[in-house]
Amino acid sequence: MRLWRRLMGLTVGGLLLAGIVGGSQNAHVTPAALSLLNSGDLVILDPFLGLFQYSPGSGKVAPRGDGFGLYQGVDLQVATLGGAESIFVTQVPRSAAGGARLVRFNPEGREKGDWPLPPGKKRCSGVAIDAQASVAYVVSPQTAEIFKLDLRKPRTSPRPLAKISQEGGLGPMILDSKRRRLLVADVALGVLYAVDIDTGKSVLLVKHVGEPSALALDARTDELFIADSAGRRLWRVGLASKDPAPQVFSKLKELREPTGLTLSGDGTLWVGDIEKGRLFHVSLEGTLVGTVKL
Amino acid sequence: MSSTRRWRIGAFLAVAMLVKTSPGLAVSLELAPIELENGAKIKFDKNDCESIDALPFAKGDENVNHFQLPHYDLYFRIDDIVPKKTFGFIRYRFYVKPKPPEGGVNECVISGKPSGSFRPQLADVNLYVGEEAVGRDSATIHLPILSLTSPAYLAAPPWAEPEKIEIGHENEIDLQLQNLLADWPIRISAVSQPSRKEIWQQAELLVKGQQEFAPFDIPTGGVSKDRLVLKLSPNSGRALLNALFSHTVKGDPERVTASLEYTAQLGLKDPEKETLVIDVPVRFVPWPPLLIFVLILGTLLGSLIPLTTGQRRRTDWLHAFGASLPTAILAWLVAILLVQNNSEFRLLGFALDPFQLLPATLIGALLGLQGFRSLELLKRFIPGLGRGAAAAKPDGGEKP
Numbered sequence: 001m002r003l004w005r006r007l008m009g010l011t012v013g014g015l016l017l018a019g020i021v022g023g024s025q026n027a028h029v030t031p032a033a034l035s036l037l038n039s040g041d042l043v044i045l046d047p048f049l050g051l052f053q054y055s056p057g058s059g060k061v062a063p064r065g066d067g068f069g070l071y072q073g074v075d076l077q078v079a080t081l082g083g084a085e086s087i088f089v090t091q092v093p094r095s096a097a098g099g100a101r102l103v104r105f106n107p108e109g110r111e112k113g114d115w116p117l118p119p120g121k122k123r124c125s126g127v128a129i130d131a132q133a134s135v136a137y138v139v140s141p142q143t144a145e146i147f148k149l150d151l152r153k154p155r156t157s158p159r160p161l162a163k164i165s166q167e168g169g170l171g172p173m174i175l176d177s178k179r180r181r182l183l184v185a186d187v188a189l190g191v192l193y194a195v196d197i198d199t200g201k202s203v204l205l206v207k208h209v210g211e212p213s214a215l216a217l218d219a220r221t222d223e224l225f226i227a228d229s230a231g232r233r234l235w236r237v238g239l240a241s242k243d244p245a246p247q248v249f250s251k252l253k254e255l256r257e258p259t260g261l262t263l264s265g266d267g268t269l270w271v272g273d274i275e276k277g278r279l280f281h282v283s284l285e286g287t288l289v290g291t292v293k294l
Numbered sequence: 295m296s297s298t299r300r301w302r303i304g305a306f307l308a309v310a311m312l313v314k315t316s317p318g319l320a321v322s323l324e325l326a327p328i329e330l331e332n333g334a335k336i337k338f339d340k341n342d343c344e345s346i347d348a349l350p351f352a353k354g355d356e357n358v359n360h361f362q363l364p365h366y367d368l369y370f371r372i373d374d375i376v377p378k379k380t381f382g383f384i385r386y387r388f389y390v391k392p393k394p395p396e397g398g399v400n401e402c403v404i405s406g407k408p409s410g411s412f413r414p415q416l417a418d419v420n421l422y423v424g425e426e427a428v429g430r431d432s433a434t435i436h437l438p439i440l441s442l443t444s445p446a447y448l449a450a451p452p453w454a455e456p457e458k459i460e461i462g463h464e465n466e467i468d469l470q471l472q473n474l475l476a477d478w479p480i481r482i483s484a485v486s487q488p489s490r491k492e493i494w495q496q497a498e499l500l501v502k503g504q505q506e507f508a509p510f511d512i513p514t515g516g517v518s519k520d521r522l523v524l525k526l527s528p529n530s531g532r533a534l535l536n537a538l539f540s541h542t543v544k545g546d547p548e549r550v551t552a553s554l555e556y557t558a559q560l561g562l563k564d565p566e567k568e569t570l571v572i573d574v575p576v577r578f579v580p581w582p583p584l585l586i587f588v589l590i591l592g593t594l595l596g597s598l599i600p601l602t603t604g605q606r607r608r609t610d611w612l613h614a615f616g617a618s619l620p621t622a623i624l625a626w627l628v629a630i631l632l633v634q635n636n637s638e639f640r641l642l643g644f645a646l647d648p649f650q651l652l653p654a655t656l657i658g659a660l661l662g663l664q665g666f667r668s669l670e671l672l673k674r675f676i677p678g679l680g681r682g683a684a685a686a687k688p689d690g691g692e693k694p
């Protein structure tokens with residue numbers, strides 16, 4: 001009974017605290033991660049406030065859903081599965097209780113299913129979706145592992161795909177479907193690995209890209225864009241090369257801490273800056289097209 | 295001028311321009327790993343610096359730490375320290391300016407990877423900066439070391455005993471908070487108020503003397519007394535009900551749970567907020583005259599029971615009640631004395647709390663039931679007392 005009351009007390013305390021931390025709608029949106037909807041609108045992930053939608057046509061930013069509750073969002077990826085567009089978000093618990101998970105939201109921000117990572121995994125970071133295979137890949141930076149999740153069956157156990165034996169901090173990830181591989185960045189070491197999705201084997205692909213906090217792949221030009229949050233710049237990597245070398249694509253003086261990156265339909269880039277609390281629209285030449293204050 | 299001479303002059307000018315336009319020689323910065331308490335440590339990655347146009351802050355900026363080395367000036371800003379909890383590292387950004395005649399500024403981003411559990415602290419870190427052409431300097435700097443899995447650094451002493459809450463009154467409980475950090479003050483930035491259960495008319499966490507919560511600091515290594523108070527006014531009816539059915543001292547007390555949000559005042563741009571949950575056990579204490587009233591009522595009821603069952607003569611009832619009442623009061627006072635001195639008062643094998651309504655009634659009822667025999671109990675405690683009464687009623691006033 002005593003234990004029950006104590007647990008109830010802690011739960012109520014936690015809920016009240018969550019109300020304080022995540023309750024304000026007037027707070028500025030922190031664009032920690034970005035992804036593009038089929039409509040051309042952007043989905044913005046604020047780690048604490050939840051999902052937001054930005055419409056470049058109207059210039060409006062609107063919240064989607066009711067926030068993440070007792071979780072904190074880390075990364076997101078939009079994908080269309082079976083004709084339904086979904087937003088996949090990796091989340092970590094705010095308190096000591098609970099574990100890391102992948103959550104599926106509809107475009108309105110309603111939760112439609114979740115996939116917990118194996119017990120003991122408190123942290124997760126990047127997510128990549130293979131819509132054709134209905135599979136999600138999620139990074140666990142805690143153990144430098146990549147897990148494979150069956151999106152047809154929510155709450156099923158994830159299967160380990162690969163373990164990258166480096167003492168770094170694996171972060172964003174993207175699917176290079178042309179080569180059937182995942183490109184996963186190590187934020188701490190400033191490198192990029194390529195992981196074969198059939199065998200799970202990994203190779204070091206690119207070095208010296210600062211603090212790679214977000215990735216965007218342009219399948220048409222076979223180019224990868226990397227947001228370097230420490231170097232305050234964007235890198236471009238030609239994937240067709242056998243030995244790809246990163247080149248600085250854009251080093252705008254406006255960038256302070258870019259951690260969100262996505263391609264728009266016309267090949268231009270949207271960059272989310274968490275320090276500035278702004279979205280930057282970057283041209284194909286790497287120049288600034290526009291700024292959106294969130 | 296011959297074409298060869300023109301070519302040489304051109305080449306010289308090109309080299310001279312290259313040297314002049316070069317923003318400075320590239321340097322490297324290396325920080326030695328450090329060992330912390332309980333086997334915790336932090337390792338820093340070596341990073342080649344990158345030349346930038348100028349220092350990104352004004353001279354005299356209070357947030358900038360400046361170190362003079364033989365060949366270089368080294369700077370860092372506290373708000374450039376960014377913990378990357380998800381990825382398990384902390385980003386430090388340094389600026390290195392070679393001393394004249396060399397020019398330029400270098401920006402060096404270094405990541406520190408902590409392992410083990412420790413509290414944020416200032417630590418001496420050895421660093422090596424420079425390159426062979428200019429000279430390599432070493433120095434020891436005082437650097438904030440953050441922890442990504444830090445144990446709590448604000449503590450509230452736990453309650454050994456439940457706090458007594460008087461029914462029908464406004465009660466104030468002082469909450470003591472202790473800053474466990476050795477190097478920085480802690481700011482209490484927000485509170486979540488206790489859950490407003492129906493048992494409370496008022497349950498609020500406030501800064502003493504203020505109507506609303508306002509953020510405040512606890513100094514380094516200090517204890518905050520009388521700053522934060524928990525104001526509690528119980529809903530009398532429900533609290534009485536709770537007091538009625540609460541019978542033990544060490545039983546399951548009512549709990550008031552609130553939480554504080556706090557940050558270490560390191561000067562970081564976006565410090566991570568920590569949470570301290572405060573869980574206060576409380577026990578409702580009825581107004582003392584009410585306790586005496588229920589004690590008398592219990593004695594009265596107890597003394598009536600033998601009468602209704604025909605075991606006590608009607609003429610003796612008042613005397614029996616009169617004899618048992620002081621015994622009941624004395625027993626109740628003894629019980630209070632025992633409980634106040636961290637002992638226990640047991641009746642029929644049950645530990646009872648004499649400050650609660652039900653136990654007080656029970657004490658009265660049991661001694662009222664005993665009638666004149668209750669004086670025997672008194673005689674055990676106070677020799678000689680009640681001899682007269684016992685002599686007057688050798689049979690104890692009860693029917694044979």
